[in-house]
Amino acid sequence: MPAGPTQLDGHRVGEALNAALPGIVTTATDEWVEVDHARVDEALRWLHDSDEFDAAQLSNLCGVDYHDHFAIVYHLQSLDLNQQVVVKARIPDHDEPALPSSYPVYKGALLQEREVFDLMGVHFEGHPDLRRLFLWDGFPGHPLRKDFMGIGDGLTSGLSRFPFENKENPDRLLNRDNVIQPDDQDVPSDWSGAAPA
Amino acid sequence: MTTAAEPYVLNIGPQHPSTHGVFRIRVVMDGERIQDLDMIVGYLHRSMEKLAEERTYTQNIPFTDRADYLAAMSGNLGLCLAAERLAEVEVPERASYLRVIFAELQRIASHAMANGTLVSDAGAWQTPLLYMFREREKILDLFEMTCGARLTTNYMRIGGVSYEPPEEFWPALQELVDELPERIGEYEELLTQNEIFVARTRNVGVITPEDAINGSLVGPALRGSGVPWDLRKAEPYCVYDRMDFDVPIGQTGDVYDRFMVRLAETRESVKILRQAIAGIPDGPHKTDIPLALRPEPGEVYGRVEGPRGELGFYLVSDGGPAPYRFHIRAPSLINLSLLREMARGAALSDAVVALGSIDIVVGEIDR
Numbered sequence: 001m002p003a004g005p006t007q008l009d010g011h012r013v014g015e016a017l018n019a020a021l022p023g024i025v026t027t028a029t030d031e032w033v034e035v036d037h038a039r040v041d042e043a044l045r046w047l048h049d050s051d052e053f054d055a056a057q058l059s060n061l062c063g064v065d066y067h068d069h070f071a072i073v074y075h076l077q078s079l080d081l082n083q084q085v086v087v088k089a090r091i092p093d094h095d096e097p098a099l100p101s102s103y104p105v106y107k108g109a110l111l112q113e114r115e116v117f118d119l120m121g122v123h124f125e126g127h128p129d130l131r132r133l134f135l136w137d138g139f140p141g142h143p144l145r146k147d148f149m150g151i152g153d154g155l156t157s158g159l160s161r162f163p164f165e166n167k168e169n170p171d172r173l174l175n176r177d178n179v180i181q182p183d184d185q186d187v188p189s190d191w192s193g194a195a196p197a
Numbered sequence: 198m199t200t201a202a203e204p205y206v207l208n209i210g211p212q213h214p215s216t217h218g219v220f221r222i223r224v225v226m227d228g229e230r231i232q233d234l235d236m237i238v239g240y241l242h243r244s245m246e247k248l249a250e251e252r253t254y255t256q257n258i259p260f261t262d263r264a265d266y267l268a269a270m271s272g273n274l275g276l277c278l279a280a281e282r283l284a285e286v287e288v289p290e291r292a293s294y295l296r297v298i299f300a301e302l303q304r305i306a307s308h309a310m311a312n313g314t315l316v317s318d319a320g321a322w323q324t325p326l327l328y329m330f331r332e333r334e335k336i337l338d339l340f341e342m343t344c345g346a347r348l349t350t351n352y353m354r355i356g357g358v359s360y361e362p363p364e365e366f367w368p369a370l371q372e373l374v375d376e377l378p379e380r381i382g383e384y385e386e387l388l389t390q391n392e393i394f395v396a397r398t399r400n401v402g403v404i405t406p407e408d409a410i411n412g413s414l415v416g417p418a419l420r421g422s423g424v425p426w427d428l429r430k431a432e433p434y435c436v437y438d439r440m441d442f443d444v445p446i447g448q449t450g451d452v453y454d455r456f457m458v459r460l461a462e463t464r465e466s467v468k469i470l471r472q473a474i475a476g477i478p479d480g481p482h483k484t485d486i487p488l489a490l491r492p493e494p495g496e497v498y499g500r501v502e503g504p505r506g507e508l509g510f511y512l513v514s515d516g517g518p519a520p521y522r523f524h525i526r527a528p529s530l531i532n533l534s535l536l537r538e539m540a541r542g543a544a545l546s547d548a549v550v551a552l553g554s555i556d557i558v559v560g561e562i563d564r
Contacts, residue, residue: 004282004498006432031496056410060498060509060526073511075498075526079410079426086498108413110534119246134239134563143247 006077007031007084013053020046032073032086040072040089041100041126047076047085048105054078055085058106063116065146070097070122091122101127119144204232207545211240216552217314218559224545231548234540236533241563249523254280254490254512255355257523262349264525265561267310270303270340271503273353278434279499279510280355284492287484292357293435294477298370299340299352300435300501301466301473305377306336307504308417308459308466311556315456316388318553319397325388332380335373342366355490357483370474377467384460398453402539402551405450412535415528416506417458418555422450428502439476440469452554459556489518496522505529505556529561 014028017035024043027034035043047055055076064071074087091097101124102109113124114133121142124130132139141148210221219240225233245264249257254276261272274296281288310333313326337347343362344352352359388394404414409422419426427444429437445461447454492514500509509526532555540548 004432058413059500059507060511060524062511062522062524062526064513064522075509075511079424079431082431106413107408107411108531108534111530112413115530134242136239143244148247 004084006082007086008053010086013047013085013087016050016052017043017046020050026090032088034071034088034090037072037089037091037099039100040074040087041102041105043087044074044076044102044105047087053083053085054081056080058102058108058112059084061102061109061112061116063120063122063144065120065144067146068094070094070120072099072116072122074102096123097121098123098125100125101130103127118142121145202228211237214317216559217557220557220559220562222552224540224548226545229544229546231540231543231545234537234548236536238530238559238562241559243564245564246523246525249520251519253488253518254284254492254520255488257520258353258355259349259351261525262351263560264527264564265503265505265508265529265558266348267558268303268307268504269348269350270299270352271307271501271508273350274300274435275499275501275503275508276510277353277355278501279497279512280490280492282499283495283497283512283514284355284486284490286356286486286490288357289481289484290436290478291480292482292484294473295358295362295482296353297435297437297440298470298473298477299343299350299358301469302336302339302370304504305463305466306333308463309333311417311504312384312456312459315452315550315553315556316394319394319550321388321394325384328384328387332373332377335369339366339369339373342369354483356486357481359483361482367474370470374467374470374474378464381460381463381467389457389460395453397547397550398456398554399451400449401452401547402543402554403449403451404535404539408535408538409450413531414506414535415532416502416504416556417455417462418532419506420444421447421455421458421554423448423454428500428507432500434501436473436476437469440472442466442468452550455554455556491516491518498526500526503528505558505561506532525561525564527561527564529557529559533557533562 010028010031010033014025014033018025021042024035024039047053056079057077059077060075062073070091072089076085089099091099113127116122117130118132118134119142204225204227207224207226210216211219221237223235224231245260258273261276262269265272309329313329316325317323340350341347344350344360404422406422406424409419423446425444425446442465445458447458494514494516496513498509498511500507506528508528511524512520513522515521539551
């Protein structure tokens with residue numbers, strides 16, 4: 001499956017984390033390890049300091065809104081060992097999500113946490129300068145939340161179907177009047193816009 | 198005679214040549230020295246990550262052009278690689294070679310722009326910049342003859358690239374590759390020994406390797422501090438594992454080192470281009486995929502080494518035709534994590550050069 005080429009097995013990371021910090025791991029899969037969100041700073045600190053994982057750099061930090069909870073995803077990497085660890089923190093409180101900041105461990109979290117705070121409204125406790133990053137102070141709401149300007153009635157944003165999609169034959173459009181398929185026979189011979197290989 | 202002055206607040210930008218776009222900095226000055234710095238971004242925020250949740254994976258490719266508009270090809274490549282891994286799409290070998298060729302051309306064009314603007318920040322107003330635009334112009338011509346666009350190329354597709362380059366592309370590319378080493382030599386001659394340029398950049402904006410790693414710096418900003426980290430080597434994608442090239446690094450981590458790393462990287466890119474031209478096989482340039490790609494529920498973090506460093510795409514699929522979550526790990530934004538520490542205590546003129554050496558693209562910061 002889609003695990004990265006240098007990504008470590010989450011089970012292995014989970015076992016090592018649980019041995020060092022008992023009870024911190026909540027779930028582990030092939031791809032990631034999920035830790036108790038209130039102790040995520042401990043987990044990151046331990047991974048950063050450990051010789052086995054040597055998670056020296058916070059490569060990516062972002063949040064995902066799952067309607068009833070938030071997940072903060074940390075992609076950590078070791079530059080010496082060339083390996084990647086994916087840590088997730090599940091925040092069950094969807095109304096006022098909060099978790100400890102990772103800035104004391106990684107300075108690279110400074111702007112990334114501000115971005116998540118701005119667009120998702122997740123509070124990072126202990127962040128030295130938690131302000132909105134892109135939007136102005138006083139902007140109503142947090143746009144990357146799934147319920148931002150929600151439609152109501154249980155409807156969610158997003159596509160359920162591609163506009164001209166043909167269910168029986170997914171490679172073909174229903175409305176083909178203004179679309180030229182590369183293998184169409186009726187393409188004029190002098191038309192060189194999309195030259196098929 | 199001594200004078201005492203109260204600290205005062207100086208506003209730079211959002212429209213200012215040294216900020217390379219609509220990027221605003223408020224600095225608290227003590228005389229000529231910076232006491233504190235606060236960056237204010239968001240003037241170019243287009244809410245791409247939210248918009249992307251309502252568009253199919255292929256419809257999202259044009260957003261990556263407009264995120265880092267000086268390296269559209271790298272953005273295209275990053276998203277396509279991530280989506281291909283998520284949906285398990287195979288890419289023909291010829292397409293992988295074409296991707297490497299265009300990504301390296303884009304790197305040369307972007308580094309030319311970065312170094313040119315850095316030199317004009319350092320006071321060599323416009324002359325070196327326009328020299329460097331010579332090569333960039335030829336590269337953009339190559340893009341134009343292949344896909345019709347110069348800046349927002351929208352060239353790569355999930356499963357390959359959109360067009361086969363035309364016949365006249367290959368001789369033009371060969372000509373460019375042949376003359377580039379000489380041109381790069383000209384810049385080295387013109388700038389690297391220039392007394393004023395060296396005085397303005399040596400030991401300015403120094404970042405230690407420890408800070409660079411801990412501050413999530415990537416790309417030339419990290420390699421300038423002497424950390425040999427390049428995703429083309431560490432996690433080879435496309436056909437980079439078949440290419441023979443070096444990863445140039447700096448020694449002190451100052452502005453001069455970052456400039457030299459970029460210059461040396463363009464030489465390495467020329468090396469890669471030569472090998473790619475020699476090794477490109479015949480075959481199809483893309484595979485057919487369904488119009489509405491529906492990857493299995495799951496998530497992927499795909500990344501490429503763009504001109505500014507690790508450009509990552511974190512995609513979450515819920516099985517629908519549009520991504521459930523679409524996050525761009527923007528190197529331009531994250532490379533600024535240390536800006537405040539770097540600028541404190543420095544003279545304002547040095548901070549401007551240090552910012553120029555980080556090489557930001559505001560479209561990518563704000564997204």
